[in-house]
Amino acid sequence: MTKIIKYYRFKKVVSLCLIYNCMSREISGFSKLSKDEKIDWLDAHVLTESLDFKKILHQYWNANPELQSLHDDFVENTISNFYLPYAVAPNFVINDKKYVIPMAIEESSVVAAASMVAKFWSKRGGFKATVISTTKIGQVHFMYAGDKAAIETYFNQIKPQLLEATSGITKNMQKRGGGILDIELRDKTASLENYYQLHVSFETKESMGANFINSCLEQIANSFRKEGVKIVMSILSNYTPDCLVRAEVSCPVSDLYKEDALHYAQKFVEAVKIAQVEPYRAVTHNKGIMNGVDAVVIATGNDFRAIEAGVHAYASRKGQYQSLSDAEIKDDIFRFWIELPLAVGTVGGLTGLHPLAKISLALLKNPSAKELMEIMAAAGLAQNFAALRALTTNGIQHGHMKMHFTNMLNSLKTSPSEKAALRDKFKDKTITYAALNDAVIQLREHKSIS
Ligand code: MEV
Numbered sequence: 001m002t003k004i005i006k007y008y009r010f011k012k013v014v015s016l017c018l019i020y021n022c023m024s025r026e027i028s029g030f031s032k033l034s035k036d037e038k039i040d041w042l043d044a045h046v047l048t049e050s051l052d053f054k055k056i057l058h059q060y061w062n063a064n065p066e067l068q069s070l071h072d073d074f075v076e077n078t079i080s081n082f083y084l085p086y087a088v089a090p091n092f093v094i095n096d097k098k099y100v101i102p103m104a105i106e107e108s109s110v111v112a113a114a115s116m117v118a119k120f121w122s123k124r125g126g127f128k129a130t131v132i133s134t135t136k137i138g139q140v141h142f143m144y145a146g147d148k149a150a151i152e153t154y155f156n157q158i159k160p161q162l163l164e165a166t167s168g169i170t171k172n173m174q175k176r177g178g179g180i181l182d183i184e185l186r187d188k189t190a191s192l193e194n195y196y197q198l199h200v201s202f203e204t205k206e207s208m209g210a211n212f213i214n215s216c217l218e219q220i221a222n223s224f225r226k227e228g229v230k231i232v233m234s235i236l237s238n239y240t241p242d243c244l245v246r247a248e249v250s251c252p253v254s255d256l257y258k259e260d261a262l263h264y265a266q267k268f269v270e271a272v273k274i275a276q277v278e279p280y281r282a283v284t285h286n287k288g289i290m291n292g293v294d295a296v297v298i299a300t301g302n303d304f305r306a307i308e309a310g311v312h313a314y315a316s317r318k319g320q321y322q323s324l325s326d327a328e329i330k331d332d333i334f335r336f337w338i339e340l341p342l343a344v345g346t347v348g349g350l351t352g353l354h355p356l357a358k359i360s361l362a363l364l365k366n367p368s369a370k371e372l373m374e375i376m377a378a379a380g381l382a383q384n385f386a387a388l389r390a391l392t393t394n395g396i397q398h399g400h401m402k403m404h405f406t407n408m409l410n411s412l413k414t415s416p417s418e419k420a421a422l423r424d425k426f427k428d429k430t431i432t433y434a435a436l437n438d439a440v441i442q443l444r445e446h447k448s449i450s
Contacts, residue, residue, distance in 0.1 A: 031076050039079055056080075067355070074350075086299065086356060088363065089114035093126025094247075094378045101379055102360035103295035109403040110291045113386035114379060124251040127381065129374035135181060135242040136343055138213040140198040140221045143230040148187060151196065151229075155185040158224065162198075165223040166216045173212060178205040180216060198224065201242075206369045208302065208345035210236055238309045240343040241317060245370075247377035248337035249385070256334050257393075265334050267392040268327060272336075275323035282323050285384070286315055289324055289338065292383030296376045300364075301350035301357025307342060314341045325384050338381045342373045401431040408433055412440050 033041065043053050057080040062068040072078040084104045089111050092099040101118075103111050121127060144151050162183055170179040181201040188195040198220060202213050217234035225231060257264045275285035290308065297304045315321050325338040346369050351357050361367070364375060390396045405426065409419050422439055429435070 035072065035079060038077060042079070070353070070355075074353075084298070085111075087111040089118055089379070089382075091115065091122050092118040092375075092378060092382070093122040094129055094374055096126065098122075099365075099375060100363055101296060101375060102299040102363050103292075103379070104298040104356075105291065105295035107291060108407055109400050110295060110383065112403055113399075114292055114295075114382050117382040117386045121249050121382070121385075124249070124255060127247050127249055127378040129245060129247040129377055131370040131373050132244040132246055132339070133242045134203060134370065134373075136202045136204055136209055136213060136236065136240055137242070138200045138202060138217045138234070138236040140200070140217055140224065140234045141232045142196055142198075142221075142224075143194045143232060144196050144228060145194045146228050148189075152185060154226065155198075159183060162220045162223050166219045169212065169215050169219060173204065176205045178203040178209075183220065204345070206346050207348040208306070208343055208369075209348075210303070210306075211348070238306045238343070239313045240310045240341040241314055243310075243341050243343045243373075244339060245342050245373040245377045246337060246339045247374065247381045248335065249381065250333055250335040253329055253332050253334045262329075264393060265329055268334075268336075268388050269329055271388050271392050272323060272325060272327040276326070277322075279321040282315065282321050285323050285325070285387075286312070288387040289340075289380040289384045292379035292381075293340075293342070293376050296360075296372075296379045297344065299356070299360040300344070300346070300372065301352075301354045301360070302344045303349070307344070310341050310343060325381060336381065336385060338377055338384065340377060340380065342376050344372050344376065345369050346372055398430060405431055405436075408436050412437065414440060418443055 027041075030038065030041070039054055039057055047053055060080040060083065062071065062081065068081075071081055084106055086102065086104050088100050088102050090100045092101050092114075101114065103114065105111065163180060166180060173179045179202070181203055184199045186197045186199045188197055200213075200217060200220065202209060202216070204212055213236040214234070217236070221231045221234040253265045254261050256268075272285075275282045290311065293307065293311070294304045297307050311324065312321075315324055324340045325336065327334070327336040329335075345351060346361055346367060351361065364372070367375060387396065390399055405423070408431070409422060414422060418440065421443060422436065425439055426436070
């Protein structure tokens, strides 16, 4: 029986290969192949290098078939899993509550920096965070060439029906205190001829709400249809300037550095001000913030692309890309804060589906969506603090390369004894890849290093 199945699978792969060869560019029916068949096909038709392709892909399959199948079903054409380190940063104090923050990230210094900064601020009152607003937006975009007053009249008449039409979708959300907040007709014809929109605001409570918002919008669009109105599309917006959170730390300047505290505190504030006026710097500055934010977003099963898009749009809201954080020294007190939009959820989507996302939320003691916004903002501010402190004192490379050292040792395929010897050699030295490579060569040639 298994032989027969194998024969038919082989035939299927061969026939797909034929389709592929004939058309020479495209393949049809790829998604219908089994995982192994897809891998065989890729091995035969796409890979040109000799890699342990199949072996490596299989190594990353989960031994538990049920768990693997859950991951396979997240997207189409899954052939393996792509791991990220899943780590925790302890000692965060946010609004007087202690947290161990889960982080999924590959960059070597991020978790270490978060842990170090969390501990530092835990002894100085911790992070204070507040959610400013939680409104999300969705839009029905349409074209209308007729009289503006007529479409306004039509909208005002039909608005109660638009709300009524979504009642089946909004019923449960309303029970939780959410739902549609308002629907506005917006005239966008000054930007694009005949362009209008229904601009809809939502409260989605514990969920990020993408599916809820999109379902409501499609229903609203259907009910709004009429002669002369051409619905172009209905979709939520990932620009969420009214789903905003703020986090802050502060302490006496003298408590900030062991030596020359005022000098370094001023340099720190200057570094932030530079990121407010210089976009080249602001992008890197904010990237450092997102190292912390994204790591928590991913660990909790939230949508990091949505968060990234929304945050960077917010950073540009004044017409120039700027820092998301700010700092000041006033009356000998150093204050450092951040304000950013974070449309995240603690229910729905991957949060309830990915076993590690559930673990992350459990580690955070099952926060509300608002509390999760505060945690993420604190993680971002912590990361920004670590980066600016390093940049305005010893520079970033010292700590960065120290953390990256293990990765470099692994990429040079060093043995445990070589690792020990190299760690010892570089313990007080600035590490560069070239210097490490030379030391490895020397070690292997002479079996010792000077
Ligand atoms: C590196 O991932 C992040 C930093 O470049 C951020 C910054 O420069 O502020 C260190």
